[in-house]
Amino acid sequence: MRIFVHELRGEMLLYSRSRELAFFTFMLPLIFYVLLGSVYGSGDTINGYPGADYLLTGMIGYGVIATAFAGLAIVLVIRRENGVLKRLRGTPLPAWMYISAVLLTTLIAFAVMCLCLIALAMILFGASFPKAPASLVVTVLLGGACFAALGVAITGFIRRAEGASAVINAIYLPVAFISGAFFSQEHFPGVLQKVADVLPLTYFIDLVGDVMLKGTQIWSEPKDVAVIVAWGVAGALLSLRYFRWIPREG
Amino acid sequence: MSSAVSVDALKKSYNGLEALRGVSFEIAQGEIFGLLGPNGAGKTTTVEILEGYRERDGGAVTVLGEDPATAGLDWRERIGVVLQSSSFYDSLTVTENLALFAGYYTRPRPIGDVVELVGLEEKRDDLVRSLSGGQRRRLDLGLALVGDPELVFLDEPTTGFDPEARRRAWQTIASLRELGKTILLTTHYLDEAERLADRVAVVRNGEIVALGPPAELTSAQPATEIRYRRNGEDVVMQTEEPTKLLHELTSQALAAGHELEGLQVRRASLEDVYLTLTREENAE
Numbered sequence: 001m002r003i004f005v006h007e008l009r010g011e012m013l014l015y016s017r018s019r020e021l022a023f024f025t026f027m028l029p030l031i032f033y034v035l036l037g038s039v040y041g042s043g044d045t046i047n048g049y050p051g052a053d054y055l056l057t058g059m060i061g062y063g064v065i066a067t068a069f070a071g072l073a074i075v076l077v078i079r080r081e082n083g084v085l086k087r088l089r090g091t092p093l094p095a096w097m098y099i100s101a102v103l104l105t106t107l108i109a110f111a112v113m114c115l116c117l118i119a120l121a122m123i124l125f126g127a128s129f130p131k132a133p134a135s136l137v138v139t140v141l142l143g144g145a146c147f148a149a150l151g152v153a154i155t156g157f158i159r160r161a162e163g164a165s166a167v168i169n170a171i172y173l174p175v176a177f178i179s180g181a182f183f184s185q186e187h188f189p190g191v192l193q194k195v196a197d198v199l200p201l202t203y204f205i206d207l208v209g210d211v212m213l214k215g216t217q218i219w220s221e222p223k224d225v226a227v228i229v230a231w232g233v234a235g236a237l238l239s240l241r242y243f244r245w246i247p248r249e250g
Numbered sequence: 251m252s253s254a255v256s257v258d259a260l261k262k263s264y265n266g267l268e269a270l271r272g273v274s275f276e277i278a279q280g281e282i283f284g285l286l287g288p289n290g291a292g293k294t295t296t297v298e299i300l301e302g303y304r305e306r307d308g309g310a311v312t313v314l315g316e317d318p319a320t321a322g323l324d325w326r327e328r329i330g331v332v333l334q335s336s337s338f339y340d341s342l343t344v345t346e347n348l349a350l351f352a353g354y355y356t357r358p359r360p361i362g363d364v365v366e367l368v369g370l371e372e373k374r375d376d377l378v379r380s381l382s383g384g385q386r387r388r389l390d391l392g393l394a395l396v397g398d399p400e401l402v403f404l405d406e407p408t409t410g411f412d413p414e415a416r417r418r419a420w421q422t423i424a425s426l427r428e429l430g431k432t433i434l435l436t437t438h439y440l441d442e443a444e445r446l447a448d449r450v451a452v453v454r455n456g457e458i459v460a461l462g463p464p465a466e467l468t469s470a471q472p473a474t475e476i477r478y479r480r481n482g483e484d485v486v487m488q489t490e491e492p493t494k495l496l497h498e499l500t501s502q503a504l505a506a507g508h509e510l511e512g513l514q515v516r517r518a519s520l521e522d523v524y525l526t527l528t529r530e531e532n533a534e
Contacts, residue, residue: 006353017341083337087393090301090331092323093354246303 004097011105018075025071026113029063033117036182037125047184049213052125054184057212060114060140061205062181067110068147070172072102073154074164081161085245095245099152106151107144114140131215138218139211143204146228149235150200156242180205200231254279254314254401254432255300261308262295262456269295271456272309277434279400282427284447285436286524292456293436294334297405300434301331314401327355330394330402334409336386340379344370344389347378348396355397368392368422384415391422401432408442420445444520452527459527467523479511 015021033055040051047054079085088098121127130136154171158164176182178192179201185193196202207224210216218225255277262270270292277283285293298304299311302318302325311318316325338347345361352358365374368388373381381389387407394402404423408416416439423446426433437443443450444464452460452467460467473488476495489495492515503510 003354006350010350010353013346014339014341083333083335084339086303086333087331087337089303090326090329090333091351091354091397092326092356094323 003093004101007093007097007101008104011101012108015105015109021071021075021109025063025067026109029059029066029113030117030120032062032182033059033120034124037121042125047186050127052121052127053213054209056117056121056127057205057209058181058183059117060208061143061179061201062176063113063117064110064140064143064147064204065172065176065181065201067113068106068144069151069154070168071109072106072148072151073158073168076102076152076155077158077164078161080155080244081164081247083247086247089245103145103148103152106148107141110144111137111140130212132211132217135211135216135218136208139204139207142218142225142228142232143208146200146204146232146235149232149239151235152243153235153238156238156244159248175199175201178202200228203227252279253277253312254281255283255434256312257296257300257309258311259309260296260299260306260311262292262299262304262306269456270299270306273453273456273458274309275451275458275461277432279432280427280430281448282423282433282435282446284443284450285434285453286438286440286443286450287453288438291453293438293453294405296453297403297434297436301329301403302326327357327397328400330397330399332390332394332402332404332407334405336390338378338386338389338393341377343375343377344381344392345374347389348392351393352396357398358396359398361396364392364396367395367425369418384411384419387411387415388419388422391419395426399431401434402426404433404435406436406438408437408439416442440521440524450520452524454527460523464520468517468520475516476514477516478513 036055036059037052040046040055042052044051045054076085089095118127118130122129154168158167178188178196179185179199180196181201185196185202188196203224207218207221207228210221210224211218253276255275257276258274260270260273261268273292273296275283285296287293295304299306300313300318302321305319313321314325314328318325339350342350345365348361348364352361352364365371368391370385370388370392373385378386378389387410391404391407394404407423408419411419420442423433423435435443435446447464449461449463450467451458473490474492475486475488476492476499477484477486478499479485487495496515499510
């Protein structure tokens, strides 16, 4: 336990020192929210909800994929390729403890980002406080865990640190767009709707909307939860199979 | 004295190519053992099997009484590893890196001691990304020592150093001997092996072709070399009987009344042994 707390503090320090992570995974959702909010946030209604409230659910969706998937994957690929993971395997730090500390740091960062986002939305655009806050906490943790599992899994398919950001961006930005993180999917063409219907982020944003806007409790939305859990389990299985501590040779 | 490391008939292939073809050696506790050989000879493969990073195909390996392939975290407490390439957290300072890794061990060496041991006192509060190549390598060594291990693996610790940095690193490694550490050092620098190692194994093509103290290896090379200049041309002679030959040469020169210009009498160095072995390799 002492070692776990030590490692967790180390990971938090590393997270706070990383300007890339701070900007892309923490600041960017806040900046996007302010930009989109200043266009649609005051007066407009989207899908029957006040613009400021509606945009908030999408930005929490963008936040989860930027932080737990993209940010985590890029950090792990860089650490693997520069040999830090290999060095860690040479120390008495248990592998599960390292992975747990990294995942927990990611979840904490995402949770804090959600708090900042909600506070910002309420202060700047008069957004309402989430209607089912306890369910929102569970939803945020569930989504964080699912996308973190997918983030760890994707590292096994990326060969070099140089290309990591490009590959990850090429995946997560279109996914965020198609899943309705920035706009309502209502006017999307049919093909895009079909793609959106299988992506976990669609269900996460839907679930966040249910608990924040409608005040539904998380257990009343079994389909959303099931799809998110299924993707998370798939990610975890792929991680177990393809995650590497050591760069591939040749 | 019991062995810290024992390797018997170690074999490893990559895609059907034999990287190690039956390597055997023992390292005594407190010994500095050098694995010397050209790039691709199998040094890193050997060391990484001993460190538990790679699996072997055949043979027996014992490191600190355990098989590295199955050894647990307690065993990792007792070894320190300097990998061939430097790796740490660039956004942390020297002491933050050391403190983070020290926390993984039950009985770490105090951070201040480690900083001093590897000579990074002036850089202790600097971010790692601002360190020079030589300083990064010293931090590597520091991270390997922070758990106060019994056995330290150093994979080419001074590759890419300038001569001054290399001499400093040698002093540090020599000081580890005084702390009673056992060290396995790989290098392709002959002077490094000759200077630091108690015993050296020369590796070539996945096999050990010579093994012994540097002095013994050089005396196994029988010839003494005598060279001088005559009429502007170098004369090089090799002999098993240097006293007799030298006496003849000097007598003739004295009788003829001329000087043996640039006269040198030289015993074979480890470099000669090494070059002989490498030449055999090329002849294959």
